[in-house]
Amino acid sequence: MIRSLLIPLVCSISSLAADKPNVLFIICDDLNCDLGSYGHPQVKTPNIDKLAARGTLFSNAHCQYSLCGPSRASFMTSLYPDQTQIRGNNILIRKNTPKVVTMSQLFKNNGYTATRIGKIYHYNVPKAIGTNGHDDPASWSDVFNPIGRDKTEEKKIFTLKKGQYGATLSWLAAEGTDEEQTDGIAATEAVARLKKHAADKTPFFMAVGLYRPHTPFVAPKKYFDLYPVDQIEVPTVPEGYFQTIPKAAVKTLQTKKEQINLKPELARQAIQGYHASISFADAQIGRILDALEETGLAKNTIVVFTSDHGYHMGEHGHWQKRSLLDQGTRVPLIIAAPGQSKKGIKTNTPAEMLDIYPTVAALAGLTAPSYLQGINQAPVLDDPDATPRTSALTQLNVDDFSLRTERYRYTEWKQKDAKAIEFYDHQTDPKEMKNLAKDPNYKKQIAELAAMLEKRVKAAKQTPAGVK
Template identity: 30%
Template sequence: MLETKQNILVLMADQLTPFALSAYGNRVTKTPRIDALAREGVVFESAYCASPLCAPSRFSLLAGKLPSNIGAYDNAAEFPSETLTFAHYLRAEGYRTILSGKMHFCGADQLHGFEERLTTDIYPADFGWTPDWQNPDARPTWYHNMSSVIDAGPCVRTNQLDFDDEVTFTTRQKLFDIARERNAGRDARPFMMVASLTHPHDPYAIPRKYWDMYADDDIDMPSYRDSLDACDPHSKRLRHVYEADRTPPTDRQIRNARRAYYGAVSYVDDQFASILEALEQAGLADDTIIVVTSDHGEMLGERGLWYKMTFFEGGCRVPLIVHAPKQFNARRVPDSVSHLDVLPTLVEFARGEAPQSWPDSIDGRSLVPHLRATGGHDEAIGEYLAEGAIAPIVMIRRGRFKFIHTSVDPDQLFDVAADPFERENLAGDERHAAQVAEFRAEIARRWNLDALHQNVLKSQRRRHFHFAATTRGTIQSWDWQPHVDASQRYMRNHIDLDDLEAMARFPAVEH
């Protein structure tokens, strides 16, 4: 049995590739707080998101389900309210469930099991960012383009800095509020809190403090930069959709983008450090499990690709660190695991054991055997159904190999252990013909790709029409509006001054 009812703090970054962290072998970036968590915790060396795009990845992380099983096709797909998330499960176990920061919920439900949400989201909650597979040559005006790379460099402020500073502030304040409420005997429940930053997501702009932490000579350049002609078909479509074919960056621009990205990674580390400082000061650290992850990776110019949207390692691999030194010895797990596995893991943390039955099906498996070094699985499954695709793309990672399949492009098979940069596609090698056939048979059992393709197209058509209709006349927003009751904050005449000061001071003064 695990020690139950521990607090759980999920520290989440956006578009943070593990290859930019020293805990995963990077020799450039400076991330002392994440490094310390990794030294004392369990580091999953081969963790994958379920879809290399913000919203589908986050919905799958929360629900423990593949995107196609919840309709989480792209960044403008509605997250159905009936979908159970780990916030629902932990709330049912008696936890306070709290969210601060980005989660990219689309639709009217902006809580999805969280009892409290401390900030708005940085991204819109409507259907305006719906892709259009029936018009694959169009470049969406709202989507990534290469300005993030071309204009990379130092800045004073950005909207992302405004947002993440708020996330850090509200998270710290809530930790202190929790401590004060416990001290006053008002709410002794354990908490599960997600603090979700939007850095180091592009655009690659960061204050001078973080830019100057690195020098040009420190910055490693992409290991391989494929020409457009040498790209696989999906990579060509990606380079078209974000205009890398039209405005390829110079070496100077690539270096600037990577330098600013590394600076943003250090900024993330500082925000995590500030949150963990508050956790310690509030007296909550010894009873809190910390989980560090990101929604997906970042290609950073490798193969001529940027951002994510690909099942190459840079796009779909994620950091995953579990820090609970009183329960799990520090170790590194080489097996491939998935974001889908987080929900059953958190539920087991809360209950002390896996449920005998679930109120709904899930696609993940608990990571507790890996954390205890008693076994565990070695498999990650992924789907990509958004921009740059013209049909569903699926991925299976098991053992040494990764298999990527879509009906419109040639198969890809990589021996990731021997070929970590995925330079040699083994799918056409006769020596691997039987293995390819096995993977294709498994895909046929797991998915009806033709039906999934039609479901995606139908959903896109509905959402395009929905957005066009609901942006005529008076527009009613789904965006989350945080509620703050000013009558209960700071000094108010209906609260006795001594009582107010005593409640607000932490730790309490002993008389």
């Protein structure tokens, strides 16, 4: 049984497994919760769903910034964006926190082989595929940069803006096999290294960063065939919706002009490409997890699956990332650990991506740096009703913040010298379409969450000792 206290936890793990539990950290790029195990009616993700069936699914987990660079820097360091001072892409984590010990580095410092396969820190996708991107060399013992047909055959991709693939909607139903794609090559490498670790009996922290479903949505044609365009529904926005939310929120949702009021036929094709890319990524995850089982390593390996942030596919009239709504902040998070007494459970307790670091450290029996801002979520693996934290904090830009609790979302946008508010009740409005900021029936809850947000933002802006 997994415990919240470190010593009983270590005893539990060691009683069922070898000396040091391994860690397999799998992360997709720009993946929202359009997954079978998260209740999506169409998207086929049998391998991720199988992992959820033997672990714990966090249904209320959120990133700390809905953009790749800041989010990845945060979860790898367990620091908030204002503490890493990374609120944009293309910034190395040690520019502002040179002494930080990253999640994989902690394991490396404790005798583990820490391997990066693919994208963990920020990359310009697809431009930097095949390179180190904005990697942190101190985090790893070894790295592998896959590159496949999705990159080398880039000119075949359809895009809304000629010559642009990573920051605009673009897609391709590709020829060839899974193994010829960048993520297929990554999975092949991960399988080979798992077999080697099984033979050598060496402890490992293996991070596999898949590029899909990040644009361009490229996957072999068979995955596109899973989602006929005539069966795809495009999200709609009620008339007058944009008059009910702050101007700053509208500006964020309508940043990309070429994607406003997207033609229905293009919208359906984009959704098809996104879902095809998810199923393709799921198949590669399946290959890795199958190897983990076949080598016997699953008995002694903590598996974490997640994404760097959420993603809009037409919800709220928005396409892609960068929002302070559930569709933009919410991420899939599944943790399966050796010795877990309960399997296949779901929890709605709030979680932050910052929590991954202290949680896997505790599960492995390692002493994490004292400055980590995340909270150990290991108690939730035994008790889905446990509440290590009561809210999840997400930032966008410099002064815009959102707080998500089990029931509510409270957001403050800075507009000139004032603030504008969004407030949603997930019990009655899970899609966050009815802004209740001016509803007198919620005056008390809004005041409480405003005070909570102020306190949390103040703490998140204080850089802890030991990282500079």
